[in-house]
Amino acid sequence: MGGITTEEALCLVLQHTPVIQEKEQIQIANISGRVLAEDVKTVFDNPPFHRSPIDGYACRVADLTGASKEQPVCLKVLREIDAGDYSEEEVQPGQAVRIMTGAAIPPGCDCCVRQEDTDYGEERVQIYKAERPWGNYCFKGEDFKAGQVLLKAGRELGFVEAGVLAGMGVPKVSVYRRPRIAVLTTGNEVVQPGEPLAPGKIYDINQKLLAARLLELGVELCEARSVPDEPEQMAEALKKAAKEADLIVTTGAVSVGKKDIMHESLALIGAERVFWGIQVKPGMPTLFSDYQGIPVMSLSGNPFSALVITELLLRPMLAKMMRKPSLDLVRVQGTLADAFGKPSPSRRFVRAYWEKGTFHLPEGLNSNGVLASMVGCNCLLDVPAGSGALKPGDEAEAILL
Template structure:
């Protein structure tokens, strides 16, 4: 298929990628950002014992009846307990135990009086208010009880999830394997940073931009490299690493020039091409196909064309493979303060900065210009057939 709409391209991509169902156990330290492969059930009650939620005195509510600042009740302080310790003494009528936040509540106590409502007595304490049974009392299992489902399969592990896992003593967790991405940049003019530039040569920003974005999205990179404009070399690189990869992403060589090698590469690999060219700007001549069942997305070599379609086409594939709906870009409406006066035969994606319901252009939107992506957090969607957008019009914006 040639010259298809973005919606058609996304549907073809959806039909030809699969969620990765292989799982692995990782340590808690390595679990941040991973997707849970099974429900997590509490291993213990949390807290595992009744604990004090504040600094004060553990006592019996019955001993505080009628107490006030004017007519305080006095209780004998028989012990003191801190977080990490415990008291072997039992509360009986007329006694109290000094207690600190997080400490186990002693037997016989049914409430905790905050120290601000006392005279802070050490041997005998004066009580300035009355309490009800179980007031300021944190029961065992108040957060969660043993056996309770505390995190559902499919959840992405963040700081709170790590806290819950560690709080019940877990040292490892079962997660889905991350997608492994093979990245190839084509072009005999490309050089790595630190290498001297000869006539007509440039440093390869695309390769490192794409690998950086994969790391930001928490993907694994199986291999990445520059390959010169030799179809056999490019095909050999893909063959070598495809077996350890779930997705192949290339940049460059997708148009109709003499050195646009990806068409030949697809033939050499006997890959099944499913579309070429998507009706959008920038990066229209994207190729998509399957090599040994692995999705292969060949992006434009123009830096902004590659960057835009990394979000428009590659990102949805990775979201599905990784079970990461949070990875999908979100669309909002915003007032376009800058406007865009060019006409657009096809849907155009203009880089911009979104802030509080307004969006403005960051500068040049030419495909070969990358510097105006710095600070960009969205793309303004200019619909096909537009004769220009005046400043102040409301537009759809894709947040990145």
């Protein structure tokens, strides 16, 4: 088995990665993490009227000249306007209205006075402080004007955008649908969590690991199941998955052993092999194929190896499929707090925790089949090929998870 670089592998998988074109309408409460498919234009000014940002009194600046605690200005209170009320009656000189936060300011008023600067009068009010023109005054349309494109297509949506859309009176928006991913794990030795663990069997870690990570990245899982180590059964599973999935991910059976069936299974369905083997540890036996335009990423059966290639290759693929730059790989630099004793003849990724410019290595084994020591880690150290043992204080770089 040969091998290409990680960068070459990424270039190839992205060449075979489709961008989701289909759109769907969804409620704005469900938009977090989705990508807007069409521009959203405002149809009215917001706020739709001049409104008060305080509890107090709406009045005229000219009536408040010289107002102080010692020499208060006394105004007639016409009425109270609460949030949700509206009055078109114009306030005249010497008059005021009691007004609450968010309520519409009536015509004739050019300021609002805090209730703390008054005697809280109901029929007549004493005001102890002058106000500047348009003080405590929220103008119609100060948030947005009618006819603006407030949110452009291609924007990733979140809670702020949900609030903006609600303010626009928009109940639903058009977004690109989520990619549909199928996860197929191999192995006659694996059983599902919750089932009895017979001698010689292990629980299917990879299926749950990958499903959870892919869902976290924002996809829709159309299938997640284990397939026996039989080439024909895997071939049928691949054909079935391809009818619905935009991307198929498999784990296990990609090396050169007697039960490494993925090569034969993919050949049985006529899939095109794009590459097999990456110059990286873990993840060297990664196999990537194209079946009738559906990319098939076949990962090692070792959990940490599957996790590493998920981050290095699957995550950028999903970033392209979903138009989500937020999924692009983010690199950080720092210094090592701990030693890593193994030399790295080939490029290696090592689990670590990054905090304030320092990388901490977890206790426990760092082998491909061990996952427990990954708990609490938030990055993968990128150790260049040809590196010797790493020492505390060494400079390092990592990819954030």
